[in-house]
Amino acid sequence: MIRICRPLGMAIALLLCAPAALAALAEDGDAPRDREIFGWLEWVAVGERGVRLKAKLDTGATTSSMTAENIEYFERDGDKWVRFDVRDEDLEGVEIFEAPLARHVRIRRHGGKTQRRPVVKLGLCVGDVYRERQFSLIDRSGFNYPVLVGRNYMRDYVLVDSAVIYTREPSCENVRQQDGGASASDPEPDVDDLEEE
DSSP states (O other): OOOOOHHHHHHHHHHHHHHHHHHHHHHTTOOOOOOEEEESEEEEEETTTTEEEEEEEOTTOSSEEEEOEEEEEEEETTEEEEEEEEEETTTTEEEEEEEEEEEEEEEEOTTSOEEEEEEEEEEEEETTEEEEEEEEEEOOTTSSOSEEEOHHHHTTTEEEETTOOOOSOOOOOSHHHHOOOSOTTSOOTTOEEEEEO
């Protein structure tokens, strides 16, 4: 009787199961795709006007976060909306954004305190990757970077190389064709999640 060491046996089992797992993924339409590699810091373009901001690509963050000042809630056609200001680093001006309120999220800060933040869905361009995803809104003027790009944006599209920064400028064209659409990883509206930042 031949005895195979445990790590080698596990490796063989994984290799034998991998083709079946990949085939199952392909049947569901979620086949692995090529991912773009970016630095841990990148310039991004936000919203329809393409406001250019510095962003940290943070694989430890679940939901993306964006700086927002003067946050106001209002109603439009019976729905809750949010209006907020974003400082454009290129123009040294302020852009006003309006978006439907998707939900609220509770964020646990490093000191243990929690903050309740509004969440809206925005379009974001990193390099040539455009996706519409949920962003929590908070005044990030006390943070180093006005945008934090979380896993909800990067999943299946972006890999982060921690050795490089600012690999390319945002250049998204035909943005609707690039976006993967709604994702099961985006939480349902009106969920009060607890995330850490």
